[in-house]
Amino acid sequence: VPFTVDGPTELGRLRSSTIVVPFDWVEEDPITVGVTSSTGIQTVKEIPAAIATPEPALRGFLGYALIGALVGILPVALGLLWLPALRQASPAWLAAFMALTAGLLVFLGLEALSEAFALQAALPSALGGSGLVLLGVALSFLGMTALSGRLSRGGTATGFALALLVSIGIGIHNLGEGLAIGASFALGELQLGTFLIIGFMIHNITEGLGIAAPVAKTRVTILALVALALVAGAPAILGAWIGGYTSSDVLGVLFFALAAGAAFQVVVEVGRYVARQAPGGLRSGYAIGGFLAGIAVMYVTGVLAG
Structure with a gap:
């Protein structure tokens, strides 16, 4: 040829x-x-399907923005509707829901780490191998630790500060999900992109519950809840834009590695909160059961999403 x-x-x-x-x-x-x-x-x-390389255009940007909103913002907002019920929960049950948040984040962190290593395996060794993944995890973990210290002023993050940390961790993960969806459409894999949209929407509804739990006993305005939903969900829009017009496996590795590090750091913060606030601390049946339930919920929604 x-x-x-x-x-x-x-x-x-x-x-x-x-x-x-x-x-x-x-x-x-x-x-x-x-x-x-x-x-x-x-x-x-x-x-898999030959198509012309997408060029930036208003229609394309709006289309990817709508996809990102459906995958990221809408499911998180629906999950936040749990807040009125959480306000009625006893301290023991609230601790269970906080532990459930930790379980959700552990699952998301491990899922993101798995995606990062899978993408990294296909990259040339010249790009750093698994060191690229570990660097992303470390930078994200340390960055979130520094942010947590500023928000909590050196103490344990609680209330809105903890909810914001959870939102940031989920947001970075949704950035990677948006990247995967955008890249699938850019590469012509329309069926895969459609399944990813449906799957991530189902999967992400539980994330709003994890954001709502830290503010269940705190006065919070509607505007603050909207801000939390945007922090957690809007990165899916940015990810869809990047994936739709660049389709870079290196960015995919970095995004998922950053998501893993952020999720694991927020798990530490949630664990500290449960240890101090929950009756019986981390050893209580409510805390252990909530943690395992969080992992189970994410697993089941993942299976249902295909």
Whole structure:
């Protein structure tokens, strides 16, 4: 097949060139593209459905924004409707719901870490291997620790401050989910993108409960609840924009690694809160049961979402 190379034909470390192949491709047909080097090394890329590379346009931005809102903001807002019921809960049951929040975040953190390592495995070793994932986790964990210290003024985060930390952790995770959805549409995998939207919507409804629990015994305005929902859900819009117009596996690794680190740090903060506020502390049946229930809820919604 004839081709031209826009750039050097001999590449050094972390260098790139563009190979241009004149080919009459058919829209939405699968294509397999392969390159064989002078040393006989083959690199193959499968394109499940050929489509033109998306270009930034108002219609596209609005479409991805709507998808991000459906996946991120709407489910979180629906989950926040648990707040009136949580206000009536006894201290023991409130501790159970706080522990449930920790369980949700542990599941999200492990899920994000798994996604990060899966994406990293397909990257060239020159990009740092698993060190890229660990760097993202460490930076996020330390950054969230510093933010927690500022919000709680050196003590244990409670009330709105803790809810904000939970929202940030969930928001970074939703950033990665938006990236996955945007990339699937950009690569022509329309069926996969549709399933991801439905699956993430079902999966994310429980996240609002985790945000509502810390403010159950705190006076909080409607505006503050809207802000929490936006912090947790709006990053899905940004992720969809990035995935739809860049489709970078490196960004996917970083986003999911950052999400894992943030989730694990917020689990620490929630654990401190439960240890101080719950009757019986972390060893109480309510705390243990709530934690396990949080993991179970996320697992079940994940299974139902396909």
